[in-house]
Structures are given as C-alpha cells and as structure tokens.
Amino acid sequence: MIEKVKEIEQRFKEQFEKISSLKELDELRIKYLGKKGEITGLLKKIKDIPPEERKEFGRAVNALKVEIQELIQAARAKLEKAEKAGKLDLTLPGKPVIAGKKHPLIKVVEELVEVAVGLGFEIVDGPEIEWEYYNFEALNIPEYHPSRDMWSTLFITDKMLLRTHTSPVQIRTMENRKPPLKVFHPGRVYRKDPFDASHAPAFFQAEGLYVDKNVSFADLKATLEMFTRELFGPKTKIRFLPSYFPFTEPSTEVLVNWGEGWLEILGAGMVHPRVFEAVGYDPEEWTGYAFGLGPDRIAMIKYGIDDIRLFYENDLRLIGEL
Numbered sequence: 001m002i003e004k005v006k007e008i009e010q011r012f013k014e015q016f017e018k019i020s021s022l023k024e025l026d027e028l029r030i031k032y033l034g035k036k037g038e039i040t041g042l043l044k045k046i047k048d049i050p051p052e053e054r055k056e057f058g059r060a061v062n063a064l065k066v067e068i069q070e071l072i073q074a075a076r077a078k079l080e081k082a083e084k085a086g087k088l089d090l091t092l093p094g095k096p097v098i099a100g101k102k103h104p105l106i107k108v109v110e111e112l113v114e115v116a117v118g119l120g121f122e123i124v125d126g127p128e129i130e131w132e133y134y135n136f137e138a139l140n141i142p143e144y145h146p147s148r149d150m151w152s153t154l155f156i157t158d159k160m161l162l163r164t165h166t167s168p169v170q171i172r173t174m175e176n177r178k179p180p181l182k183v184f185h186p187g188r189v190y191r192k193d194p195f196d197a198s199h200a201p202a203f204f205q206a207e208g209l210y211v212d213k214n215v216s217f218a219d220l221k222a223t224l225e226m227f228t229r230e231l232f233g234p235k236t237k238i239r240f241l242p243s244y245f246p247f248t249e250p251s252t253e254v255l256v257n258w259g260e261g262w263l264e265i266l267g268a269g270m271v272h273p274r275v276f277e278a279v280g281y282d283p284e285e286w287t288g289y290a291f292g293l294g295p296d297r298i299a300m301i302k303y304g305i306d307d308i309r310l311f312y313e314n315d316l317r318l319i320g321e322l
C-alpha cells in the first residue's frame, strides 16, 4: 500500500510542475485534497489496512497531504501576485502628488526679511512670552500711563505677558550691544483684539531698528518707501500720517492705497530719548529710527484678501490659489 502513496506523490508532482494559472492550481487542489480527491481516498483506506502496516501508511499519507497543502499554498501566493501584476493598467492616470505650499503670511514675512537684508538689516530674534518691563516699561510706557491701553494685553502674571508688539526686541537688542546697529525682527504678537475683518488676536509683526549718529526722519521715510515699493510695486501710493507712540518722537503711520480706501500697515518714528536712556545709550550722542510692520495687513493688500480671518482658517483653497 505504501507504493500507492509514492505513486500518487509522483503523479502530483508531475502535474504540479505544469501548473500555470490559479484556475489550474485550484483544479489540482480539488483533485488531490477535495472530498473525493486522491489523498482523501487514501485516508479513507486507513481502516482497511492490516494493523501492522497501518501506522506507517497513515504517517506517509499525512506527510504527503501536508506537503501538497504547502506546495499549493506557496504556488497560489506566487500566481496571485503574477496575475495582479498582469492586470496593472499602465494607461490609467496617476494619483496626483499634492506638494506642500507656503502660507501667504509666511511668504510675506520671508519677502520682508529679504528686503530688510538687502537694505543692510541684520535679523535678530526675541521671545513671544515677555516681561512687562520689555513690552512696556523700557519703551517709555510706565504702568500708570494711559497709553498702555493702546495695546489690549493678554497677561500671564502681573509681570509676564504675551508680547503685544515686536518692539521689546528693540530693548533686548540694545541692552546687549553697543551702537551703531541695524536690526530686523519678524515674529508673532498677541492682543485681546476682536477677531474681525482687519484684526486678529494673534498676528505677525516685523520690527526694524537703526541706531547710529545723525539718523534723520528722511532716512526713515526713504527706508519705508523702499519697503513698500519692493512689496507692492513702484507705483503704489502710500501716505504718511502723523501719529503717536510713546517710544518714538515724532511718530508716523503708513497707509497703503487699497482699492477704495487706505489700510494702515505700519507704525514708525524716531527713537525716543527715554528709550535710549533705558538701555544706557547716550541720547545726545545717538539717534535712530524704528518701525513695526504688519505682515497680515500687507498680505491682505498684496493678495487682495478682504478678510484677515481667511489666513487663519486653514482652508487649503486659499493656499492653493495664492
């Protein structure tokens, strides 16, 4: 009887060699392992085998069954893979790869930095969580002074706050260096402002500070004209309006023509002597100008966006189109 097992094994292997499709493989499986298959037939015969041969026969049949199962399983995996590859339609359009794009606000900030570097400014950094001293006191805004109300402040403790403007970086830079200096700092600032079409509670500012001997208002004006020309093109109309900041004297605001009206994009002025005193510079010897640009408002004008909130809504259509 053991010869019968060997013979079936032989036959299976010959037929297995010739298999070239899943269909054929399945037929072969049924022929050997199916209900009426050869192996099943052999297993049914076990009970008729004389007891002394039964053990050996049973073991041989089971071993062959396992071998056949394994061969079929391996062959199926291979054939399935091959058939799948054969069905690959190379004429189908590919899946689009969505590349990341820069947010319009980041683009504007980067552009501002480029212009600043071109004008000889050095880029400096500063913290967003700030001491009340740097945000106000050293900028000639004493605690009792009503001008503090110009910045609706988010306090963390009595002495610590989320900076309301990038101007504290002026103080931090001057404290650590000797004049002359020409620095630029872009970063985020925070205010308890209502979130409306032209105000965000967290927005960008970019601070410029130039300290040297004999710096004049004409230097400031020329620098701001350069910035606006680079940002909006040479024909852009801008307006200088007299303004008030405790840390500059005189002070100005710059408005850019924006469709029907004018939008304020920056505050600026000549560094106040009190600010120089706070950092230990002699105001009789040194002069300077400072300005604070609003990249959010600049981006609105540049890209024709009439609502600042669009920049913060994470709608990918905005980024896709700009």
Ligand code: FA5
Pocket: 164, 165, 166, 167, 191, 193, 198, 199, 200, 201, 203, 205, 245, 248, 264, 265, 266, 267, 268, 269, 290, 291, 292, 293, 294, 295, 296, 297, 308
């Ligand atoms: C300041 O914050 C001064 N530190 C600017 C300055 C620097 C003056 C150096 C003199 C010397 P102001 O509060 O006006 O100023 O803000 C400056 C600019 O930030 C504004 O012109 C505007 O473009 C932008 N800005 C102000 N508030 C918001 C807001 N809530 N959302 C978006 N942009 C704002």
